Amino acid sequence: MVQHARNVYLEDIPLEDARARLKSALQAAGRWEALPGESVPLPAALGRITATPVWAKLSSPHYHAAAMDGYAVWAADTVNATETRPLKLRVIPRQDVAGHGPGCAIPVNTGDPLPPDTNAVIMIEHVQPVGDQIEIRAAVASWQHVRPLGEDLVATELVLPVNHRIRPVDLGALAGSGHVTVSVRRRPLVAVIPTGSELLPAGEMPQPGQIIEYNSLVLAAQVQEAGGRAEVHDIVPDDVPKLQAAIELALSQSPDLLLLLSGSSAGSKDHTAALVREMGDLLVHGIAVRPGHPVIIGMIGRVPVIGVPGYPVSAALTGELLVEPLLAQWQGRPSAFDTRTHIQATTTRKIQSPVGDDDFVRVVVAPVGERLLATPLSRGAGVITSLVRADGLAHIPRFSEGIDMGHPVDVMLYHAPEVIQRTLLLMGSHDPMLDLLGQYFAEHLPGWRLVSGHVGSLGGLVALRRREAHAAGVHLLNPQTGNYNVDDVHKYLPDEPLMLVTFAHREQGLMIAPDNPLSIQSLNDLPRVRFVNRQRGAGTRVLLDYELEKRGLSQSDIVGYEREEYTHLAVAAAVASGAADCGLGVRSAALAMNLGFVPVGWERYDLVLPSAYHEHPGVQALVDLLNGGKFPAALAEQPGYDIRETGQVQYRQ
């Protein structure tokens, strides 16, 4: 571990400039053009990119073919046939056709070549056999029911342009026009070297300070999706000679691109830059993008090198912003950035962004009422689940200070817009069973998804008021009346027609270390232990305040009252790690983390369903799910949940 012997970045340059420097260096090295083609058999060509235009070798069909079962005739022979004066034509078997005179008909099946001196086919349904003749009651036009030679493709015509991604039907057109192989762009080879002494290969149990190395897995998969081949090397510790040896080994396999994946420590990043400078040219050291600043770009010989930052979101975004576009360039195809769907959405929160940085914010996108909403997810560069959950990426350009709540933002979608359209957005209090609900929801309403945002009970009501969610999950105790939910719903949404349907009763209590070493028996013990709280607006925090007041305890008596977490599981994790001695939360969270649990009481968790969305298929599915069947049964099996009122309408207004 290198202690504070740090390179200060010379400058963070704009993304555009970084790309331009890389392009110039590649052009200078003769490495910017698309890769040459390699000939592959058609069955192996699916998804590959054509390296040249492909022209037809054969016409298709390569002869005039009957397009129906029936009789081939010379159209001019039939001109006198009418409904009232049927015409008879002599039937001649195909093998006897040579030298036949006019006025005859030759039986053909679909696909047969037209016999000589015929130019039309009469469908079998339209003739009347009479001995060795057929009778027809209408004239036929020349070329009727004939697939003329070259109807599909004429030899020498363009079948596929260059730089075309080969789809299943393209393979058919290639084969049909006489091709057995096709010249496609070589797959770029990408060497991937993870570096960092703190990194541990997946599959081993990490100790504190150790990090499971998975950026190589993510980047290799990105390379594969982008049409390249990735060669992942072993993890190299923060040791300059070892890293140099690893780079030399990787380069000996002639990769098109080398990715050096830094660990998250400052030390390894600096090694990489110094070494690239020593072994070749360091072109870029720091790019003004968020997340992802400490990107390195260089050239070692003719091989471009990208130093990928260690934080997983930064790493994945570096793959999207720099690696994929380069692989696209080499394959002669547009980058995914240019072909993905962009939409305009309304941001539900203020997105702050420093001037000078290109900021890429992960967002969930869902239509609510007339508006398409973009809700920013966690912006931490370490939170890879924010990319997993993201529907798209909002780009805040570097000359912008950010985007105010309610303003439009451009979002590049990761899914088809159709997926986005089929979303039910549930905001409000966190409950671990919402994930379970989501599973049953997707099963009940195929193609749809339930997206839940954890903003606390009050946050859920505010979201409904702003028309930023279809439903809200709440458990809000009125300290005066002891009632749940009804009073706050009425207070925050006085004019909104809605109903309140019970999700479940659930048990709240103190989550404590498994063997209860501090002998915590009730909330009265809080002043002598370290507590971890929920955020302002959370129903669990309201419950805590209510219980404290009942006991005559003050917030300032509680060590850790100001330490806020956003979910029950995060509170449980804080207790499990020893960072706190206890926290208030639902029994299921304590169980999930193998913690002890001191019951405090049962509370009612309801869903608020505004009438404005009652016709929404997702809302209807939600109501169906709560009203019996598999989901309540599954919920009832979870300790700490009681379904006695699940699905009941508690209140309407």
Next chain:
Amino acid sequence: MVQHARNVYLEDIPLEDARARLKSALQAAGRWEALPGESVPLPAALGRITATPVWAKLSSPHYHAAAMDGYAVWAADTVNATETRPLKLRVIPRQDVAGHGPGCAIPVNTGDPLPPDTNAVIMIEHVQPVGDQIEIRAAVASWQHVRPLGEDLVATELVLPVNHRIRPVDLGALAGSGHVTVSVRRRPLVAVIPTGSELLPAGEMPQPGQIIEYNSLVLAAQVQEAGGRAEVHDIVPDDVPKLQAAIELALSQSPDLLLLLSGSSAGSKDHTAALVREMGDLLVHGIAVRPGHPVIIGMIGRVPVIGVPGYPVSAALTGELLVEPLLAQWQGRPSAFDTRTHIQATTTRKIQSPVGDDDFVRVVVAPVGERLLATPLSRGAGVITSLVRADGLAHIPRFSEGIDMGHPVDVMLYHAPEVIQRTLLLMGSHDPMLDLLGQYFAEHLPGWRLVSGHVGSLGGLVALRRREAHAAGVHLLNPQTGNYNVDDVHKYLPDEPLMLVTFAHREQGLMIAPDNPLSIQSLNDLPRVRFVNRQRGAGTRVLLDYELEKRGLSQSDIVGYEREEYTHLAVAAAVASGAADCGLGVRSAALAMNLGFVPVGWERYDLVLPSAYHEHPGVQALVDLLNGGKFPAALAEQPGYDIRETGQVQYRQ
């Protein structure tokens, strides 16, 4: 070959009913549910579908980690630090941390675990080293610059839902939460048997009546794209015992699905239906879809069988309509039909559709002016290039009689809408060099495409008048003046500001058999040979009529005057096949098909560019390309082209 011993279809049933019958049969056989999972290592899981929800085994991070390089402190120790009254903290190396008292600071790098009794990190940039102490000038909040345990994922939390397609970032989340493998849906195995005595494997030279078999290639690729594995068997001739043996062999490998690909002849289709009925249950014999009627669905034991029609478009559409949705069902994911983008476009032609049929029409989609236009492509079931060129599929439901020109039609897109947006639509006269132009266009304006429709010169002018194209290619002789293009442009588009830019001069002439067996010397010979004409409105036909009149020849003197083709290459193909003795067309088409050529004269082929689209990037690229550089040079090398005026503005109005 079976001559007219045909099964009459009992009924063509609606697509919906056919799907319902298949679903019921699969449910009865216990084969409708999604396939069970198989455990695969993460690097092999890209693109696979989760078979169960995946929950986190480890929290991520699994310890409280420093998020910055700097010093770990106990936040409460810093409350008195201010700008004017800096606070000093004793620096203690990490290894000496046990039992240290309050008021100290421990150096940490990003990613390090927080030392015991610390709960915040001060960035190295914000401290001043003073001997073995540091000086700070501001208090820090608890948990500042700390990535708390579980910030990304808390153990037991949902990482990925069931039925989720695994992307690169998902692999990261799986590895980071302690997984090394993941349970994904087994890939369905699909056996593919092509049948038909007329079929020839790709790579052999077909004789008239023989067809290169490529439907198996297309269907196997569709299966692969849909996440399945295809096992393609050898072609089976139209022989019932051989087909039965092939089916039995295929079934012995326990496929999930069996596809029987009929040849195009009626015979093979009937074999298939009879055999399915004999070996199992025939559920469907004929579906009311266009193209694709003669689809067969059955069950042999527990294995569903789909009989796929022989025409390539019918076969590919059967893959999309029936095979892919079934593979999607088995993998627990939505069908591509449900996730592809649908748009509303305006049809530029009347689309007729018989009531009772679900009609799937291949269309090209392009925005012109304010409108998004859908132009139907050839509807022949044999024209696979219509699928290659299609941007999407317009669905005309079975209760509709079709859609009038100018009316909206729903189109399921094969590409991202972004690709559609970047289109230049050129309608008008066919020239073989338009494909060459398209290649240079895509190179000149990356990400854009030139789509050309061959509707003849007059058709191009009409398209401009209707605002259904950005540009038109024309070569229209005024028989009175001998001038090209200007007069007709003025006549058909009198009020449209535009300019006329020359594409090239090109040589027209009679395309004849290579050795000129009929000694055709000039147009005067036409009355004694078989001619093939271009369609009404084609500039080449105008030229023919002009030349005929000059020579005192009548249209009725010409055998084949009424036989119309839409492109120069199609005319050349008709001559090459012997279906006609000669036709009028450009020299390049004669050369492409190795034909002889009797020159008739040079003509000017211009592009009509309305001012309304002058700002369009594609129009600007077109003008750039014609004004020098690589494209005119390449054109000049083609026999029969003269670039002396290429790029010149001939006329403005």
